[in-house]
Amino acid sequence: MVDTTAPTTTAMRELEPGARPRVVRKPRGILVPLWLGYVFLYLPILIVVIMSFNASENLFVWKGFSLRWYPELFADEKIMQGLGNTLIVATGATAIATVLGTLLAYGIQHYTRGGLIRAFAIAPAILPDLLLGIGLLTLFSLASVTLGLHSVILAHGVFATAFVTAIVLARMANLDPSLEEASRDLGAGAVRTFMRVTLPQLAPGIVAGALLAFTLSIDEFVIAFFTTAPTQPTLPIVIYSMVRFGVTPEVNALATILLLVSVVTVIAAQRLTRLTGTTR
Secondary structure: OOOOOOOOHHHHHHHOHHHOOOOOOOOHHHHHHHHHHHHHHHHHHHHHHHHOOEOOOOOOOOOOEOOOHHHHHHHOHHHHHHHHHHHHHHHHHHHHHHHHHHHHHHHHHHHOOOOHHHHHHHHHHHOOHHHHHHHHHHHHHHOOOOOOHHHHHHHHHHHHHHHHHHHHHHHHOOOOHHHHHHHHHOOOOHHHHHHHHHHHHHHHHHHHHHHHHHHHHHHOOHHHHHHOOOOOOOHHHHHHHHHOOOOOHHHHHHHHHHHHHHHHHHHHHHHHHHHHHOOO
């Protein structure tokens, strides 16, 4: 008879220290560069936010907590004019980019092969802003287009379209093509299939792209600097004209508000973009 009480060879190997999986301990020092990178990136932003609540006019002297700079910010006519121009530009550019980016992504996904056209569609997102701004200014000059808010809207719509296209393409890559095929088999045309089947599935990606385009347009400076008229500056240009002679407490308060708007918008876009990872 086999003695079942004696340990088997497999069991003895499992009890051997060499056969057990070793727990790899990561050195704690490896996290130091990571935290130093975070400090380098976010400490200046944190200082701006903190100093926006400083009661002192001197940015380098803390005299206590105060909200005095926020009402003074909204009482500044120059800043409010720049904010109004920026909202007009951002809204118009977002509308253009959302429509063109969605249609461009749909056409690339369904009617093209290879990555060349896709690369050209997304190229404005990776081109230097200086190059894009000079090119658009040259184009407007050759076409005898007067500069103003309309030219900034068109210019921002160009580079924002690339971001919307990229996000909508990522969403379309996870759609089930059999749904469109079933819709056409049931008698629906291409337009009706797009409106009733494809567009509702693309809605999260479209909204995410629109939010990102709106945020980028609000913060964009270089392209607006080349394509706007001096009498109609956007908010980043107004801020630039103010900080050339030194940062004022109102600028810190304005930067804090813009930071809050940007963070909320980007988080909303990121949450919606998560839906693009849904499996079929």
